[in-house]
Amino acid sequence: MRILAFSASLRHDSLNGRLIAIAARLAREAGAEVDLADFSELVMPNYNFDVEQQGFPEACVALGRRVESVDGLLISTPEYNHSFPGTLKNTIDWLSRLRPMPLRGRSVQILSAAPSLVGGNRAAEALSTPLEVLGMHVMPDRFSLNTANEAFGADGELLDPQRLERLQGVVDYFLRVTQSLKLMD
Numbered sequence: 001m002r003i004l005a006f007s008a009s010l011r012h013d014s015l016n017g018r019l020i021a022i023a024a025r026l027a028r029e030a031g032a033e034v035d036l037a038d039f040s041e042l043v044m045p046n047y048n049f050d051v052e053q054q055g056f057p058e059a060c061v062a063l064g065r066r067v068e069s070v071d072g073l074l075i076s077t078p079e080y081n082h083s084f085p086g087t088l089k090n091t092i093d094w095l096s097r098l099r100p101m102p103l104r105g106r107s108v109q110i111l112s113a114a115p116s117l118v119g120g121n122r123a124a125e126a127l128s129t130p131l132e133v134l135g136m137h138v139m140p141d142r143f144s145l146n147t148a149n150e151a152f153g154a155d156g157e158l159l160d161p162q163r164l165e166r167l168q169g170v171v172d173y174f175l176r177v178t179q180s181l182k183l184m185d
Ligand SMILES: Cc1cc2nc3c(=O)[nH]c(=O)nc-3n(C[C@H](O)[C@H](O)[C@H](O)COP(=O)(O)O)c2cc1C
Pocket: 009, 010, 011, 013, 014, 015, 016, 017, 078, 079, 080, 081, 082, 083, 113, 114, 115, 116, 119, 120
């Protein structure tokens, strides 16, 4: 089973970057092959139909191929103004224009991390809408890491074993569903 994982933050010391690194490790330990992408590789020029008509940006074509080569996606999103970042929406909008559309039929687990008490769960909820509309199997159990600025040790691991256990459960469920969908193909 192959998974593409990324945090939708461009920030060097991103909390979502730390969270996705742990989720990717858990997925690898469970036997998945994980392509952990740097979000800077996945951002594209602002969507413009005129540009599309002249040809898709290279980053879009490359990401489309990367998505096609996996069975599911693990995305950790920051929360900006109660939603997910515009950079991620732009990437989704570009991908949605490719034919065949690579997101359709694939599974996705949404994670989020924020220093706030709700941990970016409004961003996670908002992100599920376009992904569902595009035909992805969005896992119903989202993982939102609240007070994320206090959640990691110096080694980048989660300090609280209960949070790690819950994340493990979310990743394991996602992999089981992804495997089942693969068998149905
Ligand atoms: C433009 C902007 C808007 C933000 N809006 C929210 C918000 O609505 N809710 C929230 O919990 N945090 C909000 N934050 C704080 C982010 O959760 C915080 O910067 C977080 O560290 C970003 O994720 P990252 O560390 O992965 O880059 C906002 C930050 C920025 C820059």
